[in-house]
Amino acid sequence: MEVHYELEGPEDAPVLVLSNSLGTTLEMWDDQAEVLRERFRLVRYDYRGHDGSPVPPGPYTIDDLGGDVLALLDRLGIDRFSFCGLSIGGMVGMWVASEVPGRVERLVLCCTSALLGPKETWTERAETAREHGVAVMEEMVLERWFTPRFRREHPEKVERVGRMLRETPAEGYAGCCEAIREMDLRGRLGRIKAPTLVIAAADDPSTPPEHGEAIRDAIPDARMIVVEDSAHLVNIEHPEEVTRAIMEHLTS
Structure with missing residues (x-):
């Protein structure tokens, strides 16, 4: 699966892969990319079923999504890299770092989970997407992604994310919901060798x-920070704090 990607930053810099949440595009990382591309060779990409990537019929698996990014890195001739993912992006990051531990230098996992039930919820979301489209879930999803104060004070940023969500192909969204439904990464975490930073958001109802x-x-020797006054898309609600945490972890 040849997914859509963007490559930016100095050609000789260390590589950092940024992996976004379900129902968003690689634009989700724009705030971080502005800073990180000065120090890193950034690889941003869209999952299968999202934005510029192909939309094969679902269901998908985390193995599929992880295999897509490894295939992309192989095509680009990239052997060693760091990985930063949010939500399903963090799930893919855990899979990749446990599948090829010798290739991952450092790992950042934002607002994510190794097991995210109940399964019925993901089945219902997939069915709703296929029957009615992703747009019907927009209000419900955005309420979980952003705190009430952020929605009031930054409606333009919320609308930008809402557009990404509305424009996500129904089959792609459904297929990724089914990947989350069947995922259980708990048995893999002990295989991760990369120094790991976990970033959580204090008011995140999706992945508390x-x-x-x-x-x-x-994960051996992992550490964790909690960002206050933030819901699920912590990198958008608190871009400077999250960017600083990522940069410090990757360069320490």
Whole structure:
């Protein structure tokens, strides 16, 4: 699967892969990319079923999504890299870092989980997307992605993310929901060798801090920070704090 990607930053710099959340595009990382591309060779990409990438019929698996990014890196001739992912992007990051531990230099896992039930919820979301489109879930999803204060004070940023969500192909969204439904990465976490930073958001209803704590406790020597006054898309609600944390972890 040849997914859509963007490559930016100095050609001789260390490589950093940025992996976004379900129902968004690589633009989700724009705030971070502006800073990180000065120090890193950035690889941003869209999952299968999202934006510029192909939309094969679902269901997908985390193995599929992880295999897509490894295939992309192989095509680009990239052997060693660091990885930063949010939500399903963090799930892909855990899979990749446990599948090819010798290739991952450092790992950042934002607002994510190694096991995210109940399964019925993901089945219902997939069915809704296929029957009615992704747009019907926009209000519900954005309420979970951003705190009420952020939605009031930054409607233009919320609308930008809402557009990404509305324009996500129904089959792609559904296929990724089914990947999350069947995912259980808990048995893989002990195989991760890369120094790992877990970033959680204090007011995240989708992946509360206890999900991050479980990941931190299972990955050898991982550490964790909690960003206050933020919901799920912590990198958009608090871009400077998250960018600084990522940069410090990758360069320490």
